Amino acid sequence: MRAVSDDAAGHPTSGLDERVHQRHRLGILTITAEAKEAEFGYLRDALGLTAGNLSRHLTVLEEAGMIEVEKGYSGRRPRTWVRITRQGRAALAAEIGALAEIVRRHDPAGGSPPVIDA
Amino acid sequence: MGEDGAEAPDGPDGDQPDQPGEPDLLREMAALRRRARTARHAYWFPLVLFGLLTCASFPFYLRSTGRPSTDAGVLASLSNPGGKWLPFFGGAPGTEHDSLSYYWLAGLLGGLLATLLWYRWHARQAGLATPARGYIICTAVLTVAALAIPPLSMVRSPRWLRFLHELRVLWPGDLILRGTFPFVIIALGLLILAWAERSRALAVTAAVCVALSLLESLYNVGNIAYRLGWSVPTGAAPLLNVLPSGLLLLVAGAAAFLWQRRRRAAA
Numbered sequence: 001m002r003a004v005s006d007d008a009a010g011h012p013t014s015g016l017d018e019r020v021h022q023r024h025r026l027g028i029l030t031i032t033a034e035a036k037e038a039e040f041g042y043l044r045d046a047l048g049l050t051a052g053n054l055s056r057h058l059t060v061l062e063e064a065g066m067i068e069v070e071k072g073y074s075g076r077r078p079r080t081w082v083r084i085t086r087q088g089r090a091a092l093a094a095e096i097g098a099l100a101e102i103v104r105r106h107d108p109a110g111g112s113p114p115v116i117d118a
Numbered sequence: 119m120g121e122d123g124a125e126a127p128d129g130p131d132g133d134q135p136d137q138p139g140e141p142d143l144l145r146e147m148a149a150l151r152r153r154a155r156t157a158r159h160a161y162w163f164p165l166v167l168f169g170l171l172t173c174a175s176f177p178f179y180l181r182s183t184g185r186p187s188t189d190a191g192v193l194a195s196l197s198n199p200g201g202k203w204l205p206f207f208g209g210a211p212g213t214e215h216d217s218l219s220y221y222w223l224a225g226l227l228g229g230l231l232a233t234l235l236w237y238r239w240h241a242r243q244a245g246l247a248t249p250a251r252g253y254i255i256c257t258a259v260l261t262v263a264a265l266a267i268p269p270l271s272m273v274r275s276p277r278w279l280r281f282l283h284e285l286r287v288l289w290p291g292d293l294i295l296r297g298t299f300p301f302v303i304i305a306l307g308l309l310i311l312a313w314a315e316r317s318r319a320l321a322v323t324a325a326v327c328v329a330l331s332l333l334e335s336l337y338n339v340g341n342i343a344y345r346l347g348w349s350v351p352t353g354a355a356p357l358l359n360v361l362p363s364g365l366l367l368l369v370a371g372a373a374a375f376l377w378q379r380r381r382r383a384a385a
Contacts, residue, residue, distance in 0.1 A: 034158065036248060
């Protein structure tokens with residue numbers, strides 16, 4: 001599944017994972033890494049996605065073992081909670097590290113890239 | 119997967135064609151993380167709650183004038199517990215009443231339960247849950263240990279249970295003399311909560327709380343007031359060992375509430 005690695009081995013792009021190297025899936029991992037678990041509605045609003053689109057992204061990440069999805073009820077309201085796994089945290093850290101390295105290589109004088117905890 | 123089962127309108131993966139460049143992507147993720155953290159933060163509640171509990175305990179400290187007045191007297195009474203089972207919550211054995219002990223036992227356990235329920239409620243409202251379990255477990259374990267160690271180490275046990283007497287090494291010494299050991303438990307719990315909340319502001323507040331609670335437990339704060347030239351009525355002097363922690367928690371809690379509300383409004 002590793003992708004985007006068309007340069008020599010060791011180039012930061014070789015650290016990019018196509019399942020994670022996508023704006024919204026990276027957003028899902030970033031948000032769920034910040035909390036114990038995130039609710040479907042929060043993710044949908046924060047990422048500006050439709051419910052259907054978010055579901056597709058969640059499916060990709062769940063099948064990759066990067067998140068766990070738990071459905072339940074809060075009163076009579078259905079609730080879906082999303083939790084990042086250890087594998088998801090590792091993938092997020094690798095992706096952020098690779099992106100930061102690419103930024104550093106392309107713009108060495110541009111200052112340090114934003115820091116994101118994984 | 120989705121709650122309404124809607125289909126993805128923009129491709130099989132829902133991928134968007136306008137993937138930003140790496141710097142923009144990193145900036146966007148940092149912004150998402152900041153916004154999520156702002157929405158998740160909810161630590162003003164335990165600060166205010168334990169601040170109120172501390173301030174509400176003032177009357178118990180005012181009435182505890184029967185407490186041994188010298189360190190020598192306190193230490194002598196510690197060596198002869200005289201059947202007092204909650205010294206970690208109520209101060210040195212030899213005091214004339216146990217109300218403070220029961221107040222803090224109920225306060226700590228009730229406060230923990232309220233905090234647990236608060237974080238659950240807030241998670242449902244905000245859509246993001248704070249991993250507060252470590253805080254709850256840590257504070258509960260400290261409270262239960264403070265509850266269980268004295269009776270276990272003082273109980274008259276058969277020979278094969280004599281090892282229980284060795285639990286006396288876990289008594290935190292002079293820290294329990296003034297009945298302010300619950301402040302130490304609260305402050306240590308807040309340190310764990312700061313880690314769970316990933317909040318530097320709470321970490322600083324908790325560190326100051328730990329320092330204050332140690333000072334209040336080990337020293338008569340009234341002496342500092344006396345040296346500064348403030349006159350404090352004798353009966354109210356014990357309050358000076360309670361007031362700093364109570365006020366700090368309340369002020370920090372109120373400031374956190376206002377700050378968190380402002381940040382959410384701006385987000």
